[in-house]
Structure formats: C-alpha cells, structure tokens
Amino acid sequence: MSIKPPAGKGLLPKLVIRPExxxxxxxxxxxxxxxxxxxxxERIWNINGVRKAVILLALVAAWQAYTVGFDVEPLMLPSFSxxxxxxxxxxxxxxxxxxxxxxxxxxxxxxSAGLVLAAxxxxxxxxxxxxxxxxxxATAMFNPLPAxxxxxxxxxxxxxxxxSLVFVLIHSVLWAVALxxxxxxxxxxxxxxxxxxxxxxxxxxxxxxxxxxxxLPSILAGMKIGWAFAWRTLIGAELVFGASSxxxxxxxYIFESSQNIDTDAVFAGLFxxxxxxxxxxxxxxxxxxxxxxxxxxxxx
Amino acid sequence: xxxxxxxxxxxxxxxxxxxxxxxxxxxTLQYKTKxxxxxxxxxxxxxxxxxxxxxxxxxxxxxxxxLLKGIAGYMKPVEGAIRLKGREIxxxxxxxVMVFQEFDQLLPWKTVKQNIIFALHNGGKTDTVxxxxxxxxxxIQKVKLTGxxxxxxxxxxxxxxxxxxxxxxxxxxxDVLLMDEPFAALDALTRLQMQKELLQLWEDTxxxxxxxxxxxxxxxxxxxxxxxxxxxxxxxKAELNAHHLNHDNVGDKKxxxxxxxIHDMLFADRILEEDVKPGARG
Numbered sequence: 129m130s131i132k133p134p135a136g137k138g139l140l141p142k143l144v145i146r147p148e149x150x151x152x153x154x155x156x157x158x159x160x161x162x163x164x165x166x167x168x169x170e171r172i173w174n175i176n177g178v179r180k181a182v183i184l185l186a187l188v189a190a191w192q193a194y195t196v197g198f199d200v201e202p203l204m205l206p207s208f209s210x211x212x213x214x215x216x217x218x219x220x221x222x223x224x225x226x227x228x229x230x231x232x233x234x235x236x237x238x239x240s241a242g243l244v245l246a247a248x249x250x251x252x253x254x255x256x257x258x259x260x261x262x263x264x265x266a267t268a269m270f271n272p273l274p275a276x277x278x279x280x281x282x283x284x285x286x287x288x289x290x291x292s293l294v295f296v297l298i299h300s301v302l303w304a305v306a307l308x309x310x311x312x313x314x315x316x317x318x319x320x321x322x323x324x325x326x327x328x329x330x331x332x333x334x335x336x337x338x339x340x341x342x343x344l345p346s347i348l349a350g351m352k353i354g355w356a357f358a359w360r361t362l363i364g365a366e367l368v369f370g371a372s373s374x375x376x377x378x379x380x381y382i383f384e385s386s387q388n389i390d391t392d393a394v395f396a397g398l399f400x401x402x403x404x405x406x407x408x409x410x411x412x413x414x415x416x417x418x419x420x421x422x423x424x425x426x427x428x
Numbered sequence: 429x430x431x432x433x434x435x436x437x438x439x440x441x442x443x444x445x446x447x448x449x450x451x452x453x454x455x456t457l458q459y460k461t462k463x464x465x466x467x468x469x470x471x472x473x474x475x476x477x478x479x480x481x482x483x484x485x486x487x488x489x490x491x492x493x494x495l496l497k498g499i500a501g502y503m504k505p506v507e508g509a510i511r512l513k514g515r516e517i518x519x520x521x522x523x524x525v526m527v528f529q530e531f532d533q534l535l536p537w538k539t540v541k542q543n544i545i546f547a548l549h550n551g552g553k554t555d556t557v558x559x560x561x562x563x564x565x566x567x568i569q570k571v572k573l574t575g576x577x578x579x580x581x582x583x584x585x586x587x588x589x590x591x592x593x594x595x596x597x598x599x600x601x602x603d604v605l606l607m608d609e610p611f612a613a614l615d616a617l618t619r620l621q622m623q624k625e626l627l628q629l630w631e632d633t634x635x636x637x638x639x640x641x642x643x644x645x646x647x648x649x650x651x652x653x654x655x656x657x658x659x660x661x662x663x664x665k666a667e668l669n670a671h672h673l674n675h676d677n678v679g680d681k682k683x684x685x686x687x688x689x690i691h692d693m694l695f696a697d698r699i700l701e702e703d704v705k706p707g708a709r710g
Contacts, residue, residue, distance in 0.1 A: 317530070319528050319530045319532050319533045320532065320533070322526065322528070323535070325519075325520040326522065327522055327546070327547050327551045328551055333550075337550070338535075342535075342536075420537070423580065424582065425580060425582025
C-alpha cells in the first residue's frame with residue numbers, strides 16, 4: 129500500500145506534525161475594527177470629479193506655463209488666459225452664443241433622429257433574420273463613409289439649409305449606434321434570453337425588458353460614439369459650406385476666425401466644443417451610467 | 429427518517445390513483461451543430477406524479493439537460509410527445525419555471541425583490557404590484573434572504589443568487605419546477621446547505637420538481653424517484669426509488685448499496701466503450 133517515493137527521497141521536505149488546537153472564544157471586541165473610515169484626503173481623492181478637475185487644471189497650467197514662459201507668438205498659439213477671455217467676451221458681448229445655439233439645435237435634431245432610426249432598424253433586425261442581415265451589410269457599407277464626403281450630395285438634394293446638415297448628422301449617428309446596439313443584443317447571455325421567454329415575454333416586450341437593459345453598456349457606448357461623431361460631422365460640415373441660411377454656427381465661427389488669422393477666436397471656438405464634450409460625458413452620460421450599468425454591477 | 433418513510437408509504441396508494449402531471453412519451457431530441465446532427469435522447473419515456481422530486485441522473489452527454497429544455501419548451505422533440513396535464517408542450521411558459529445552473533439567471537438590473545415581482549407580473553401570476561410584492565416577500569423569507577430584498581444580484585454570493593432563483597421559481601407556483609443542476613456551480617458546503625433547504629421547502633408545500641444532476645449522491649439525497657440515463661444518446665436505463673434516502677443516510681449501508689448499484693449501472697457502459705475503442709482503432 130505504501131507509495132513508492134521517487135529517487136532521492138532524502139531531498140524531499142518532511143511532513144511536520146504539529147499539535148492541534150481549537151479556539152473556544154473568538155474575541156468579539158476586535159470586530160469593530162474590521163472596517164474603519166477613510167481619511168478626509170482619501171475621501172476627497174475618491175471623488176471622480178476632483179480627480180478629473182485635477183487633470184484639467186494640470187493641462188491648462190502646462191499650456192499657460194509654456195506660452196508665457198517661452199514667450200510664444202500669440203498669433204501661432206495664444207495663451208490659455210487670452211483664449212479664455214476671448215471666449216468669455218464673445219459669448220457674452222458678441223453673437224457667439226447664438227452661433228452655439230444654432231449648432232446645438234441642429235446637432236440635437238440630427239442626433240435624436242439618428243437614434244430613433246437606429247432603434248427602428250434594430251427592432252426590425254431583432255424581429256427578422258433578414259433585418260439582421262441588412263444591419264450587418266448596411267453598417268459594413270456605410271459606417272466607413274465619412275459624412276463630409278456625403279455633404280456635396282446632401283447639398284444637391286436638400287439645398288444649403290439645415291436639412292442637409294441633419295442628413296449628414298443622421299448618417300454619422302445611425303450606423304455607429306445601430307452597430308454597437310446590434311452587437312450588444314447578440315452578446316446577451318442565452319440564460320437571460322431563456323429567462324425572458326420562460327416568463328412569457330415576446331416581441332417588443334422581450335426587446336424592451338430583456339435585450340435593452342442587458343445590452344445597455346454597449347448601447348451607451350454606441351450613443352457616446354454617435355455623439356462624438358455628430359459633433360465632428362457638424363463642425364466639419366459648417367467649415368466646408370460655411371454660413372447656411374444666413375446665420376451660421378460654431379463651425380462657421382471657427383472658419384471665419386481662422387480666415388482672419390484671429391487665433392484666439394479659433395481657440396475660443398474649439399473650447400466651446402470641448403466644454404460641451406466634458407459636460408455631456410461627465411454629467412449626462414456619467415449620470416445615466418451611475419443610475420444604470422454601474423448600479424447593476426454590469427460596469428465598474 | 430422513520431417519519432419520512434411513513435409519510436411516503438402513506439402517499440403511495442394515493443399516487444397510484446392520481447394521474448401523472450407530466451408525461452414524457454418516447455421522446456427523441458436532436459440538435460444541430462455546424463457539422464453534425466446530434467441525437468441527445470432517444471425514445472425516452474417517463475411519468476412524473478404530483479409532489480414528485482423526480483431526478484434525471486446520468487453522466488455528461490446523456491441528454492438530461494436537453495431533455496429538461498424540451499420539457500421547458502425551448503426545444504421540440506423530433507419524435508414522441510411531452511404532455512403537461514394532458515396538454516402537449518409547444519413553447520416556453522410560466523407553468524414550467526426553469527432554475528438554471530448559471531449565476532447570471534437573475535436580471536442584473538433588478539433587485540432581489542424586483543426579480544421575483546418581474547416573474548410574477550410577466551408570468552401573469554398577479555395583477556397588482558402590492559399583491560406581487562407580498563408574494564415576493566413571502567418567498568424571500570422562505571429562502572432566508574430577508575434583509576437582502578433591495579440588493580442587486582451582483583452584490584450576492586453564488587449560493588444567495590441560487591436561492592433567489594429558486595424563490596423566483598417557487599413564487600410562480602408552477603405545475604412543475606425544472607431545476608438544471610442548480611447547485612453544480614456551488615462550493616461543497618453551500619451545496620449541502622442548499623440541498624437541505626430545498627428539502628425543507630418541499631416539506632412545506634410538496635411542490636413537483638424535476639431535478640437534473642450528474643451526482644449520484646445528490647440524486648439520492650434530493651430525489652424521491654430517479655431516472656437513470658445512459659449516454660450517447662440518452663436512453664432510459666432504470667427508474668429507481670429514493671424517497672427513503674436523505675442526508676441522514678449518507679454513508680450508511682442502505683445508501684451505499686443504492687449508490688454502488690447506480691454507479692455500476694453507469695460504469696458498465698464506460699468499460700464497454702473503452703473495450704470497444706482500442707479494437708476499433710486496431
């Protein structure tokens with residue numbers, strides 16, 4: 129019955145037999161120390177906004193230090209303070225705010241129309257295999273097409289107005305959102321699908337009550353990408369075809385300023401886009417995530 | 429133990445008089461992969477009576493989980509019929525609730541209580557939220573999760589998640605509760621605890637449960653009747669009684685004897701298979 133030891137038995141460590149023991153009364157008093165409060169500094173550093181603000185301030189400080197310290201020609205790269213003052217002045221003492229409003233309005237129309245169309249397309253794709261094939265083909269075909277490349281066509285079809293802008297915005301939002309939502313749906317676990325069917329969910333209810341929440345991380349990622357694409361497309365389109373229907377938006381403001389070699393104003397325009405980016409990402413999307421996917425443990 | 433024996437013996441004549449709640453009749457189940465058509469079960473038949481703790485036991489590849497999916501309505505038999513209360517099963521429905529092995533069977537976007545309410549509401553069990561909430565709390569208490577009703581599933585341990593899944597299934601009061609290796613992913617200590625709790629719950633309401641496992645010991649502890657299946661494809665090997673066995677018997681002679689008997693039944697195939705293989709190669 130004895131197990132044959134391998135060659136060189138003497139080299140193997142010996143089993144050390146120790147006395148047994150049992151603890152009859154585990155000290156209860158110690159347990160209150162298991163969790164203790166974090167220090168104030170740790171708690172402040174744990175706030176998401178604080179850490180992000182530090183990053184922002186560091187970037188601004190580096191920019192300001194470089195431009196002032198090395199005495200950079202303001203026409204090439206104005207300092208942060210000059211650009212920021214320009215933004216402040218143009219927003220409150222010039223018509224920049226109307227240009228921003230014009231752009232944001234078009235952006236929201238295009239973005240929401242893109243989302244609605246994406247939702248309809250996705251519903252079709254989940255209901256039928258043909259719809260699913262269509263999404264796969266259409267995203268493969270149209271997603272790589274830059275919206276700006278479609279702009280001349282859009283202008284030909286819809287004229288020099290908001291309609292053309294909305295058309296290219298829809299193009300840039302639709303495929304990005306549809307693609308990520310569709311792949312999100314495909315990745316929903318078979319167990320959750322079976323649970324949904326077990327409790328009698330079908331059709332639109334099955335999509336809304338099982339697929340959408342289960343694929344929400346992908347859907348939100350798609351919506352963020354769509355939002356960024358929409359801004360790029362809008363600013364790009366305005367740069368290309370300038371003032372439409374008299375007023376013109378943020379892109380036109382940037383274009384006009386660069387034509388006049390008014391570099392502070394170019395930066396003021398870029399700031400506006402960046403500020404929107406920060407607010408939408410950190411306030412809108414962040415709050416949606418905190419209330420949904422983070423809370424549900426689907427995203428850390 | 430004597431009490432369990434007594435009650436089971438007392439029920440026997442009644443069971444003979446009542447009709448089976450679930451009739452599986454010559455069922456062949458097949459599924460397709462990219463290259464093969466796989467026969468999971470071949471002409472399997474058995475009857476489940478009300479209050480049965482009916483166990484499908486067999487090695488992996490005997491089609492026991494596929495059979496459960498067929499009963500749940502996720503798969504259609506290519507041959508034979510599955511009837512619940514005389515009605516042929518054609519699609520999934522809330523009269524046969526499934527409890528899965530996977531921990532991700534709870535909806536992560538709903539709390540413990542909301543998961544149960546979701547089932548009651550969509551399964552058409554309750555009309556009002558208040559009613560659903562009351563039933564949900566009752567079953568949360570039954571599976572000893574009071575205080576966790578507003579917790580999201582990702583904060584729970586594996587055993588607690590399975591308890592919620594069982595509570596959700598039982599709250600539906602289905603004709604038959606289908607359990608697909610519900611304790612297989614748990615650690616041994618939690619599994620033992622869960623088996624005991626399941627038996628306690630059964631003592632309360634005598635619900636009908638169909639339980640799939642590959643563990644002979646678990647089958648003997650949990651089951652009142654055991655269907656032993658052979659692999660590739662699954663065919664009925666035996667139907668045995670286990671109502672007289674539970675945790676208290678583990679390790680005693682009676683238990684060991686049945687365990688050995690089933691073991692031999694399943695193992696005989698293995699040996700034959702291994703005998704055939706070298707010959708086939710040569």
